[in-house]
Amino acid sequence: MDVRLNYAPCGYVSITHEGIVADVNQTFLDMMGYRQEDVVQKHFETLMSTANKLMFHSYFYPYINLDGHVEELLIRLKNSRGESVPFILNGRKSEREGREWLDCVLVQVGKRIDYEMELRLANKQIEKAYWEKDQALAELQHIYAEIERKQTELMEINTVLLELSNTDKLTGLKNRRFFQEKLEEELKLYSQTGIPFSLFMLDIDHFKRVNDTWGHAYGDEVLFDVASVLQTHAREGDIVARYGGEEFVMLLSRTKASEAKVCADRIRRAVSDFSWKEDGVTISIGIMTATDALEDNEATLLEQADQALYASKENGRNRVTHYEDLKLQGSPHS
Template sequence: MDERLNYAPCGYVSITLEGMVAEVNQTFLDMMGYRLEDVVQKHFEAMMSTANKLIFHSYFYPHINLDGHVEELFIRLKNSQGESVPFILNGRKFEREGQERLDCVLVQMGKRIDYEMELRMANKQIEKAYWEKDQALAELQQIHAEIERKQTELMEINAVLLELSNTDKLTGLKNRRFFQEKLEEQLMQYNHNRIPLSLFIIDIDHFKRVNDTWGHGYGDEVLFDVASILKTHAVEGETVARYGGEEFVMILPETDAEKAKAGAERLRRAVQDFSWKTGSMTISIGIITATPDADEAMLLQKADEALYASKQNGRNQVTHYEDLKLQGYSP
């Protein structure tokens, strides 16, 4: 073994797929008070309590076989005095000379943290239950089922959290962060396949007047209703998001300039024809259709210039950036 690895500031243990220790560095031996012959060619689980064996089988092996690696597994190993030593274990599957090995790096924990105490109590309860019952196989199956249930719950919770992190709370639309990530993704696809891609920036006309006259509560209602109209008229594959304040954005894959202008006009009329408490609400829209030289910033800038032209031309307008070029317009 390389001398630097042998005396690295962390433990290193390489085990076979059967769990036998093939290599170990001196740092680990010094941590644990073992000699080389005490560990090599011995089963790695010989240094574990029953509870930690269960953790190792229910977490380490499934994940390293599925993903090829395991990160930050909390585990305890018994030293030569029989004392329990806490470690954080990172592992990776590695093929060496035609043989697969599971290389593990172990960092000893110098401080206890709150959840560690909870795990200790849980481990004691598992160990007590294991020794008190003869039906070890049935109990292990129960534990596996519970782990699978918890993993399913965790994935569902993570999915909900991800959705919340990408959603504007007021309107229920996607938020600016999601929009920017989606625009980058769609532009990459456009640069690859050159299928038309268009972008809208939509602004509610005279929105400040709504807040000043009717109050911010009604202003929020207007934002929600405009968002609902946009979402209702969007087709599958299109992304609708709140960009900020009274501005919204839409990404329209497989949409050329003419199709984009027709779609924007339908949105403009839908908002205009909606039954508003104030009697009238309108939107202005700026459109850009992607070109081979465009990046995200350029698309947004040009769509914003088209929106500005819609505002300057009296609001309640739809303007495509290409039309500005034809007219010789300079925002």
């Protein structure tokens, strides 16, 4: 045998048509741990398991007899230690010296199988990593959705808390703090635009007598009912608030003095005409309208509205007084 073929980087086995090994190179012997006499003149199938013999008969012989060659047949052969060694076999039929020979080249695929197993394992790991990533993304999306839901709930709670912090518990009207904030905003707008606005201070007449005569529970009912009347007869955009005790305030944007008087008198009559369970209840109202002479100070506006309210009380109650009317009559009450 040619030296180069004898030590080629792959196994070489030449067998007869009957399957007897006629020649073998040293590379194959070294790979399998055999001596030449262990293989040559032996039947090639002695190196195979029963399953491989069946495959050899059902695939190798039919195809090489039909096509004259076989390519990439995966076959396992037993080495000298009885271990199964995988090979890729390429075979070709030829004639030499009037005889038919089957020349086979065998490339050991142990490394390849290891690589394939590593690739399969890597693919499984990649698939697992992608699955875990998808799971993590799904969980992250769930967490984000939960965070958004909690944020929405928190915003709703904050809105409710803000509303509660701005609301009088007994009457359901806005409270004094909310009113003062709106009054500051209205004064700022007035200083920028000069658009007038008016302020009402309203007080329930003889409220102490109501409590003393009918009890505080009925007094609370009166406060609630007066608040309802004020809210019902207020115009859209008007601010109605409980200022403290039996005292209420209203803030009317874009309202001149003449308009404020008409609106106040309508509210006064609505309270007086209400169907009270006990003695009739009335209110007194003091009005102040922002003018050019007004200092940029909510305290001044409140003080002057309070003076007008005091005048309504002094003049018989159940009436409306505008601060400007007091100025026409002389110095207002302090």
